[in-house]
Amino acid sequence: xxxxxxxxxxxxxxxxxxxxxxxxxxxxxxxxxxxxxxxxxxxxxxxxxxxxxxxxxxxxxxxxxxxxxxxxxxxxxxxxxxxxxxxxxxxxxxxxxxxxxxxxxxxxxxxxxxxxxxxxxxxxxxxxxxxxxxxxxxxxxxxxxxxxxxxxxxxxxxxxxxxxxxxxxxxxxxxxxxxxxxxxxxxxxxxxxxxxxxxxxxxxxxxxxxxxxxxxxxxxxxxxxxxxxxxxxxxxxxxxxxxxxxxxxxxxxxxxxxxxxxxxxxxxxxxxxxxxxxxxxxxxxxxxxxxxxxxxxxxxxxxxxxxxxxxxxxxxxxxxxxxxxxxxxxxxxxxxxxxxxxxxxxxxxxxxxxxxxxxxxxxxxxxxxxxxxxxxxxxxxxxxxxxxxxxxxxxxxxxxxxxxxxxxxxxxxxxxxxxxxxxxxxxxx
Amino acid sequence: xxxxxxxxxxxxxxxxxxxxxxxxxxxxxxxxxxxxxxxxxxxxxxxxxxxxxxxxxxxxxxxxxxxxxxxxxxxxxxxxxxxxxxxxxxxxxxxxxxxxxxxxxxxxxxxxxxxxxxxxxxxxxxxxxxxxxxxxxxxxxxxxxxxxxxxxxxxxxxxxxxxxxxxxxxxxxxxxxxxxxxxxxxxxxxxxxxxxxxxxxxxxxxxxxxxxxxxxxxxxxxxxxxxxxxxxxxxxxxxxxxxxxxxxxxxxxxxxxxxxxxxxxxxxxxxxxxxxxxxxxxxxxxxxxxxxxxxxxxxxxxxxxxxxxxxxxxxxxxxxxxxxxxxxxxxxxxxxxxxxxxxxxxxxxxxxxxxxxxxxxxxxxxxxxxxxxxxxxxxxxxxxxxxxxxxxxxxxxxxxxxxxxxxxxxxxxxxxxxxxxxxxxxxxxxx
Numbered sequence: 001x002x003x004x005x006x007x008x009x010x011x012x013x014x015x016x017x018x019x020x021x022x023x024x025x026x027x028x029x030x031x032x033x034x035x036x037x038x039x040x041x042x043x044x045x046x047x048x049x050x051x052x053x054x055x056x057x058x059x060x061x062x063x064x065x066x067x068x069x070x071x072x073x074x075x076x077x078x079x080x081x082x083x084x085x086x087x088x089x090x091x092x093x094x095x096x097x098x099x100x101x102x103x104x105x106x107x108x109x110x111x112x113x114x115x116x117x118x119x120x121x122x123x124x125x126x127x128x129x130x131x132x133x134x135x136x137x138x139x140x141x142x143x144x145x146x147x148x149x150x151x152x153x154x155x156x157x158x159x160x161x162x163x164x165x166x167x168x169x170x171x172x173x174x175x176x177x178x179x180x181x182x183x184x185x186x187x188x189x190x191x192x193x194x195x196x197x198x199x200x201x202x203x204x205x206x207x208x209x210x211x212x213x214x215x216x217x218x219x220x221x222x223x224x225x226x227x228x229x230x231x232x233x234x235x236x237x238x239x240x241x242x243x244x245x246x247x248x249x250x251x252x253x254x255x256x257x258x259x260x261x262x263x264x265x266x267x268x269x270x271x272x273x274x275x276x277x278x279x280x281x282x283x284x285x286x287x288x289x290x291x292x293x294x295x296x297x298x299x300x301x302x303x304x305x306x307x308x309x310x311x312x313x314x315x316x317x318x319x320x321x322x323x324x325x326x327x328x329x330x331x332x333x334x335x336x337x338x339x340x341x342x343x344x345x346x347x348x349x350x351x352x353x354x355x356x357x358x359x360x361x362x363x364x365x366x367x368x369x370x371x372x373x374x375x376x377x378x379x380x381x382x383x384x385x386x387x388x389x390x391x392x393x394x395x396x397x398x399x400x401x402x403x404x405x406x407x408x409x410x411x412x413x414x415x416x417x418x419x420x421x422x423x424x425x426x427x428x429x
Numbered sequence: 430x431x432x433x434x435x436x437x438x439x440x441x442x443x444x445x446x447x448x449x450x451x452x453x454x455x456x457x458x459x460x461x462x463x464x465x466x467x468x469x470x471x472x473x474x475x476x477x478x479x480x481x482x483x484x485x486x487x488x489x490x491x492x493x494x495x496x497x498x499x500x501x502x503x504x505x506x507x508x509x510x511x512x513x514x515x516x517x518x519x520x521x522x523x524x525x526x527x528x529x530x531x532x533x534x535x536x537x538x539x540x541x542x543x544x545x546x547x548x549x550x551x552x553x554x555x556x557x558x559x560x561x562x563x564x565x566x567x568x569x570x571x572x573x574x575x576x577x578x579x580x581x582x583x584x585x586x587x588x589x590x591x592x593x594x595x596x597x598x599x600x601x602x603x604x605x606x607x608x609x610x611x612x613x614x615x616x617x618x619x620x621x622x623x624x625x626x627x628x629x630x631x632x633x634x635x636x637x638x639x640x641x642x643x644x645x646x647x648x649x650x651x652x653x654x655x656x657x658x659x660x661x662x663x664x665x666x667x668x669x670x671x672x673x674x675x676x677x678x679x680x681x682x683x684x685x686x687x688x689x690x691x692x693x694x695x696x697x698x699x700x701x702x703x704x705x706x707x708x709x710x711x712x713x714x715x716x717x718x719x720x721x722x723x724x725x726x727x728x729x730x731x732x733x734x735x736x737x738x739x740x741x742x743x744x745x746x747x748x749x750x751x752x753x754x755x756x757x758x759x760x761x762x763x764x765x766x767x768x769x770x771x772x773x774x775x776x777x778x779x780x781x782x783x784x785x786x787x788x789x790x791x792x793x794x795x796x797x798x799x800x801x802x803x804x805x806x807x808x809x810x811x812x813x814x815x816x817x818x819x820x821x822x823x824x825x826x827x828x829x830x831x832x833x834x835x836x837x838x839x840x841x842x843x844x845x846x847x848x849x850x851x852x853x854x855x856x857x858x859x860x
Contacts, residue, residue, distance in 0.1 A: 105694050125850055169849050170842070177841050184834035191645045192770075193842065202643055204636050211634060212624045216648045263533035339624075399648075403613040407606060407621045411628065414605040418598050419557050 001036045010045055025049070040070035048079060056086035067096070074100040074107045081113055093117055108137040112151055119158065128162030131155035163198035170197065191359070203358030205375035209336040209424040212408065215399045219358040221341060221371045225398035228307060229369045232345050232391075235303055236367035240347040242297035243321045243389055246281050250296060254279040254323060268331040277325040284319040284393070286426050287312060300391065310340040310394045312409040314416055315425045319393035321347070329381040332356075335374030336425045338397060339408045345369040345391040350384035364390065371395065438464050438471045472502035476511050483511075488518030499531075506532040506539055513545055522553055538569045540576075544583055547590070560594030563587040591630075599629050623790075635789030639806040641767040644839065647830045651789040653772060653802040657829045660737045661800045664776060667734035668798035671822055672778045674728040675752050678712055679820075686710030686754055699762050708756040715748045715824075731822065741771045741827045742840055744847040750824035752778075760812040763787075766805035770831060770839045775801045776822040781815035795821065802826070 001009075009032045016025035029046050036042055047062035060083040067076045077100035084093035094117060100110040115130035135155050138144070144152060174193060178186060194200035205217050223229060232239075247254070257278045258269045272278045282290050283297060283304065294301040309317035324330065335342070344355075346364035355362055358376035372378070382388045396405050416423035441464040448457035465474050475498035479491035495512040502508065509532035516525035526549060532542040543566035550559035567587055570576055576584055602625070610618075626632035637649050655661065664671075678685050688704070689711040695704040703709045713721050714728060714735075725732045731750075741747045746767060755761065766773070775786070777795035786793050789807040803809065813819040827836055 102693060102696065105697050129850070166846070166849055170845050173845050174838070174842070177838055181834040181837070184832065186834065186838070188644065188646045189835050189838045192642065192839070195643050195645065196842070196846070202645070210624065210628050212620065213627065213634075214620045214623065214648050214650055216646050218646045263530045263537055265537040401616065403609075403616040403618065404621050406609050406613070407618070408624070410605055410609055411602055411625060414602045415598065415628075418601045419561065420555075422558070422561065 006036055006039055038069050040066045044076055051083055056083050059083045074103045078110050106137040108134050111137055128158050131158045167197040200359045203376050205338045205373060206334045207337045207375040212339045219360040219376050226371055232303055232369050233367050238299040239391055242300050243347050246296055254281045277328045279323045281321040284317050286315050286318060310396045313413045315412055316394050322390045322392050324382045324388045326382060326385045330379055332377045332379040334377050338373055338375040340394045341371045341397055342374045343369055343371050343393050343395055347391055348389040350386035352383035353388050355380045438468050438473055442473050472498045472505055472508055476508050479511050488515045491515040506535045510541055525549055540566050540569045560590050563590045595629050632790045635807050637769040637804055637806040638765050639768045644770045651791040651807050658802055663737055664734050665798050665800055670730040674731050675778060675820055683707055686712055708759045710754040712752040714750040717745055718747050739827045743843040747771055747825050753821045753823050755813045755819045757816045761810055763808050763810040765808050769804050769806045770828055771825045772802050772828050773805045774824050774826060778822060779820040781817045783814035784819050786811045
């Protein structure tokens, strides 16, 4: 029998199966095997028909013979493993799975079945490691079949359970060790630990305009770098009074924060684009003083004037009251450059507001400013029935030297001039 | 027109496009004629009529037809695109831009609309704006997707425009930076230079991607500044002694070495060539945290020189110290390591010309006796293009940015995780 005759016969078998004519399919398979008893593809097809039909004992010798005729195919070894599994022969199943993996250590169906075997044997840790290997070897970008999808979900569940068990095992010992270092700064280690046990996702700065490399990448940056922020905290009540006055007396000057020119992608901003559900009252905008707004808020203006803000001609500083309407969410997004940080001074914070930057979720506390790197993906939500008001402004990344700040400013303005006024860095329209 | 009939006309055009794609032009022609007969005023039929008029050199006629078509159906980006094409032929750039903006308002990421807008910006003499639009257009094409051959020339042009613009922008910026660079000649500007190179698309962004333990919030470098490791001075000073010890080992012949990669787990496409092969040979003094007494006894000066390093002890992993011998004409493929809590040091011993080493976006030349410290969790690769072997002493040390408390905790964490699994934690266990 030629290869093409065999292929034609196997297609005829498929057609008979699809038509529900099992007897005809069987007859064709038997006929083919009689003329080509050593053809690995045929042996495999016949074996898998038997296996799926619930005749594992009949399937096994066929599949065994297939692997003998073509020992270089991981799939044939895997199918033989399936027959061993049905026959409850765990040690044979393990052996042939190893054969498949020796041929291709990243053959994910074999990794999956090895994980399942470990799980059936009660070897939970080994199963979790194998599920992890399986998940990392499933090729990305290919939509999974429903059964693969289910297997991936189960694998993820097994991993989560193992992570929880690992954490329970580690936690008391880590606590003992931590106690040996009283006074030491351990938040980085804690983040390392949480990442290891799968409780913390890994985020990296993803600036849309300029990445400044080699800096420590930290979601919320220590207040110790910004001692002058104490004055802002202390003046919170005064600043809040000015913000409230602006809200009542100059409501029309609060403009939508998101206002995309027509023809530009709106992406996640559909809901907030051109909407006053997230509105801003600018005091400084792209380095320009908004005089009538500053005049309304003299105390805020004087604090900003004395603060070491980020200065980039045509771009920074920017300072504004940000008003987030009740039951409104700012979707996850990333900022333009990690060369600067963003300060939030919470002014009016109803219950039910939260803020996430990368892997860190925090709650605003009135009068307690924080500094964060907005090139980490971040999002905000106001789940309350009241508006939330925060004073926002930008400062230099504390880890940049003076020379680096000057050069970053020159490059940012230079790119804008080169592009005849266009700049990805600028705030608002 | 009813929705059903609209659906039918769209199907006819889809089928015609399919026929064109599979080289059945007469079939396509028949399907289009069919659509014309069934719905002569359908926007797609009008679009097709206009397309033929344009091809026949009648842009004015096409323009009239398309103006009608967009009135009937302003929601169809391809009508606006055809209208823009007609306006291009009629040399009406302002109207063409208006038509393109309509198409982009419907689909801001349409590659065709973006490419045509960029080309119009070129025509209008704004090459910088054109380059920005070309860049956006190129970004809309997903990686790994093969664009239709008809687009390859225009995409090639787009790439050339973007590259030329990056070079022009670079000149423009460096001109602006002259004064500042003069003012700051005494300042370290290597971070800034990398920032600028990234902005100008001359440098890709690489990040540490440990396959076991990620230590966050640290500054991430490919190669660390040598000045962070003053203790390397004495190890560098011992280079000749270390090399002599290695040569005496090598004098035994190839059997003195074992394959650097030697594991059934490594029979992957990436490692198959080097796995179990002495083309990448190793002579371990410490391996995965375990001392090899016989080997250490043969290299006493090397072992003594290494005493000064801030030695990290990590269960199943560190310390490690190994002579790494890379054969002539051999390449170590790109890979990344287990944790950025520890760093690797290379002390180059025998370096023929034609060798190279890349970590992330940085490529360095090995120089005998000049140590390099790098983060092996950043993708890295090495090659020996010469006709003789290359030899480097590789060992590990703590990331200098970890505090003593952090080092101790990381060490304990390795030990406990190893205890939990009863094995090296970050490799697949095949037992």
